[in-house]
Amino acid sequence: MISKTFIKPGNIIPMNYHFTTALAHILEVGGKIAELLHDDALILKSTNPFKGNIDIDKLEKCIQENGVENIPFIRMEASTNLIGG
Numbered sequence: 001m002i003s004k005t006f007i008k009p010g011n012i013i014p015m016n017y018h019f020t021t022a023l024a025h026i027l028e029v030g031g032k033i034a035e036l037l038h039d040d041a042l043i044l045k046s047t048n049p050f051k052g053n054i055d056i057d058k059l060e061k062c063i064q065e066n067g068v069e070n071i072p073f074i075r076m077e078a079s080t081n082l083i084g085g
Contacts, residue, residue, distance in 0.1 A: 006072040007031040014062050015075040016054040017041065022075065034062045052077070 002025075007013065009030030015022075017037050026033055036058040041051040054076060063071060 002073070003029050003031065008072070010070065012062065012066045012071050013073065013075055014054070014059055014071060016052050016077055019077050019079065022077065034058075034066075036062060 003022075004025075007026060007029045011031045012034050013026050013031050014034045014036050017035055018033055023033060036055050038048075038051065038053060038055045040046050040048055054074075059074070
């Protein structure tokens with residue numbers, strides 16, 4: 001419902017890491033995701049206690065490159081099980 005309400009074709013949705021159904025809903029309405037996870041998020045043997053945080057520097061760059069008008073919202077996936085969150 002959120003995707004259909006707020007996303008227009010070509011919009012960018014910055015997020016920490018996608019959840020499969022969220023990705024499908026965003027793509028279905030013509031949006032694109034920008035996965036802005038920390039570089040160590042995909043390292044299997046990591047001592048990082050929570051690898052699901054969004055990388056703030058990457059988020060700032062994404063906003064500057066795409067323009068705030070093309071980003072209807074920022075999505076934080078709380079259950080980032082795919083990356084050990």
